[in-house]
Amino acid sequence: MTDELRPLVPLAQLLERLAGSYAAAAEWTREIARANSLDALRVYGVADDHATAVRQLAAECGLLSSDRHAVLAPARLSQLQVLLDILDGLDPPSVAPPSERPLVFTTPRAASHLVTPSGRRLDLLVQDVIAGAHSELHIGGPFWNRHGCDLLREVLLPAIAERQVAVHFYAHDPSSRAQPLNDLVKDCADYGRTSLYWWTGANPGMMHAKFVVADRATGYFGSANLSSLGLQEHFEIGMELGSTQASSLVDLCTRLRQEGFFTQVTKGPGRAPDPLVLLQTADGKRRFGQLRSWHTTRDGRREADVLCRLSDDAPRPARIRVDESRIRLIPGVDYAHVQTAGGAQADDGEAEGTG
DSSP states (O other): OOTTTGGGHHHHHHHHHHHSSHHHHHHHHHHHHHHTSGGGGGGGTOOHHHHHHHHHHHHHTTSBOSSTTOOBOHHHHHHHHHHHHHHHHSOOOOOOOOOOOOEEEEOOGGGGGGSOSGGGBHHHHHHHHHHTOSSEEEEEOSOOOHHHHHHHHHHHHHHHHHHOOEEEEEESOOSGGGHHHHHHHHHHHTTSOEEEEEEOOOTTOOOOOOEEEETTTEEEEESOOSSHHHHHTSOEEEEEEOHHHHHHHHHHHHHHHHTTSEEEOOSSTTSOOOOEEEEEOTTSOEEEEEEEEEEEOTTSOEEEEEEEOOSTTOSSOEEEEEEGGGEEEOTTOOOTTOEEESSOOOOSSOOEEEO
């Protein structure tokens, strides 16, 4: 492999994981070339953290220019297509036939002795999927109650606070019956990136699926609502998802959002997350943060209002004001909607600092 192609390998491998094969990834690059934009990947469900990762690797390997316009380099795109064709032509590794995954169950407490071993308990699978997430979670269900949300909260908050996992909730009814879910979303949003989508598809259809998917790699899908009754009292059946199933479920949710069947809340907890930036923190490290707003000081300097975890052992992100020189914008990320203010202090109750 030539030195010119080697920096493209991480991006090629990411596209292969998202597309399912190097051949499919090569077809994606042809769509990128036709559209002259990485936004062409949206039709394949590449959004949120995955879209950010693609743009970051594209910038690092020279496929995207490093300025704020993030222009594609045609010659580099052609080299990426050549690399994907080469990788597609290599002998694939031998793959063992997939094994059947056992079903998981909820039963009434009086019948719990019938579910053995304990690894076949549905509630434990749900909690294990959340506890094992490293980048993102997609969680959906039509009905919620307070005790069920408490069971989820036990594993959700550490995932968000300690591993900075992004959480996307999908639900049916934004009425007062959804208050336990609203409270859970608010708690999650206090610790990190949290999105909430309400079903807006045509009646009499409804959001009736029950699922938890982690990192497009594994998940739970079944009959049980993520409520205390579904997880601990009813007779329910579910299964653990493999990577292909998990990825296809997230792809469909993304397409449903794009076509208006789900609508994201625009105010309060669950609103669209602020765009990512890289922040130079006081310990000399570069850390990801979220750009909340720009501020112009009285002497004409521009400062950024950023939400960021300031050290490895910080219990939660802090909201700080830093000079523009200490942050780096990520090529391809949309910063057009970041508000600019005239030096007013942050007022939404998050921790503040100086920088």
